[in-house]
Structure formats: structure tokens, C-alpha cells
Amino acid sequence: MQNEIPSAHQRTYAFEKNYYELSTYPRPAHFQFEQFVKSMDSTGKRYFSIPAQWTVLNEPIAAVFILRDNQYLFDHFRTQTEVIRRYDPDKEYTVDGK
Numbered sequence: 865m866q867n868e869i870p871s872a873h874q875r876t877y878a879f880e881k882n883y884y885e886l887s888t889y890p891r892p893a894h895f896q897f898e899q900f901v902k903s904m905d906s907t908g909k910r911y912f913s914i915p916a917q918w919t920v921l922n923e924p925i926a927a928v929f930i931l932r933d934n935q936y937l938f939d940h941f942r943t944q945t946e947v948i949r950r951y952d953p954d955k956e957y958t959v960d961g962k
Contacts, residue, residue: 867905869897869929869936877957879927879938882949886925886941889918904929904936
């Protein structure tokens with residue numbers, strides 16, 4: 865079974881919310897899920913980086929995931945020195961990334 869980022873999951877909605885707040889890349893996150901998975905699978909790491917020129921912070925950030933069974937579940941975003949956004953299990957995230 866191939867790894868994936870689930871399309872209907874609270875952690876995915878949290879990822880999209882934070883991605884839209886932190887990234888300036890013009891393409892919607894869900895269109896990039898396959899590429900994110902390929903990147904994590906090919907490197908053997910549970911994160912992918914977003915270059916500085918595509919972030920509102922003007923520094924590179926990483927989206928960090930947990931691999932559970934065959935699903936990459938969002939955990940947090942971080943800079944090189946600190947965690948800047950974390951999945952909050954007590955918060956209700958919506959499908960539209962808000």
C-alpha cells in the first residue's frame with residue numbers, strides 16, 4: 865500500500881490552515897499532496913521543506929508529519945530553530961483551511 869496524506873482528516877485540515885498562513889506558493893496545498901508524499905518517501909524523512917522565497921517569514925520552514933500505517937499525518941511546522949505551528953487536538957479544523 866502506498867503512503868498518502870489523507871484528504872479528510874483533522875490533521876490534514878490543520879496542515880492546510882497553517883500552510884496557507886505560512887506559504888506564498890500560489891498553488892493550493894491539496895494539489896501538491898502527491899508531490900509532498902514523493903518527497904518524504906524518497907528521502908526517508910517525515911518532513912519536507914518550503915524554501916525561504918515561498919514563505920511569509922522569508923526563511924525556510926519544514927512541515928513535519930507522523931507516519932501512521934500508510935498515512936502521513938501533520939504534526940507541526942518549524943523553522944531551523946523553533947516550532948512555529950503545531951497541530952492542536954483540542955481545536956476543530958475545517959475542510960476549507962480555516
